[in-house]
Amino acid sequence: MKTAKRHMASIAIGLGMAWSAAALAADKYIIVQSTTSTQNSGLYDHILPIYQERTGVQVRVVAVGTGQAIKNARNCDGDVLLVHAKSAEEAFVEQGYGKQRFDVMYNDFVIVGPDDDPAGIEGTSEVTEALKGIAGSTLPFASRADDSGTHKKEMQLWSAVGIDPTVDSGGWYRETGSGMGATLNIAVSMNAYAMTDRATWISFGNKAQHRILVEGDPNLFNQYGVILVDSGKCPNTRAKAGQDFVDWLIGPDGQAAIGDYSLQGKQLFFPNAQPNDPS
Numbered sequence: 001m002k003t004a005k006r007h008m009a010s011i012a013i014g015l016g017m018a019w020s021a022a023a024l025a026a027d028k029y030i031i032v033q034s035t036t037s038t039q040n041s042g043l044y045d046h047i048l049p050i051y052q053e054r055t056g057v058q059v060r061v062v063a064v065g066t067g068q069a070i071k072n073a074r075n076c077d078g079d080v081l082l083v084h085a086k087s088a089e090e091a092f093v094e095q096g097y098g099k100q101r102f103d104v105m106y107n108d109f110v111i112v113g114p115d116d117d118p119a120g121i122e123g124t125s126e127v128t129e130a131l132k133g134i135a136g137s138t139l140p141f142a143s144r145a146d147d148s149g150t151h152k153k154e155m156q157l158w159s160a161v162g163i164d165p166t167v168d169s170g171g172w173y174r175e176t177g178s179g180m181g182a183t184l185n186i187a188v189s190m191n192a193y194a195m196t197d198r199a200t201w202i203s204f205g206n207k208a209q210h211r212i213l214v215e216g217d218p219n220l221f222n223q224y225g226v227i228l229v230d231s232g233k234c235p236n237t238r239a240k241a242g243q244d245f246v247d248w249l250i251g252p253d254g255q256a257a258i259g260d261y262s263l264q265g266k267q268l269f270f271p272n273a274q275p276n277d278p279s
Contacts, residue, residue: 027241029058033070033078035149036179038224039063041199041268047257051248057241065179067147073097073227076234079242081227082249084149084197089225097234098227099243102250105258105269106223109153110201111214112184113193121193122213128161130214135163138172140192144183145175149222154195157219184210197222199268224269226250250275 038044039061048059062072066083073081074097081098083089092098111121111130119137121130134141143165144151158165165173174192176183180200187194188208196204201212214220228246231237248254250273258271 027057027238029060030079030238030241030245031077032059032061032080032082032245033073034061034063034082035066035069035084035224036063036181037084037150037197037200038082038269040179040181041203042263043199043258043261043269046261047254050257051245051254054248054253055241055244057245059245065144065146065148065150066152067149073229076229076236079229079238080245081229082224084222084224085152086223086225088152089227093227096232097230099230101225101227102246102273102275104224104226104249104273105255105271106221107198107269108215108222109150109195109220110198110212111193111195112187112201112210113213114191115209115211117213119193124214125217127157127214127217127219131157131163132161134193135165135172138168140172140174140187140190141165142174142176142183142187142190142192142194144180145177146179148180150180150195150197153222157195160219199263202263202266202268223272247275249273 044061052058062078064072066085066088069081069083070088070092072078073092081092082104089101093101111127119134119139121133124130124133143154169175174186174190176186180196181204183194184196184204185206188206188210226246226249228239228242229237231239255271255273258269259267261268
């Protein structure tokens, strides 16, 4: 009798796993509205094949600035949102567009500039002091100016020192309206300073004589979050597959995959999800 019960239990478990796999397979793909740094750094090339092999669900990434990614998700043009502007992410959830926000991973921002550092900011321990030095010198600074997570953070830092650099737009302050890679290319060509996430800088190929000059300030901390788009607002959301992807990212397998990714011998992202503590 016990053997028969164990056999029936095994069948039930097997059927449950088969049903779960079939339910996921019903959604052949999901769309992730994402910040650009996760794409440009090569992280997705590393982690998505692992997930896709496990589930058979293709993850299609739309990599744009954080502000545009949030707008796209509000327009129901995605199933999952993965960006790095926590206050905007929390507003997205509070307004009913997302289910829950979870921390996924972090890295940091850095200030890069020409090797000879004409503004003399190298080694400055506080990024706000470095920005004041750049503004005071009126040496060129290239800004994404695209409502991305990086741009949002940059503007918060300028605001903290009471400087509105946009009044000098077209002068020493150059607003590119472009992604991080294009902005860094402009900064290098102009011998200008710029703020970038570290992962993009490591993977950036056209460094020329530019290098990291300011780093390590806690104010440069860069947190990434993930949110399932709420099917209450967006009925066509692929909720089951989207939730599975979120659960994988913040679970042990996804976190391990993120932590295992490195480039040029350097880890680019540091997993810090707490699945039972959405924020």
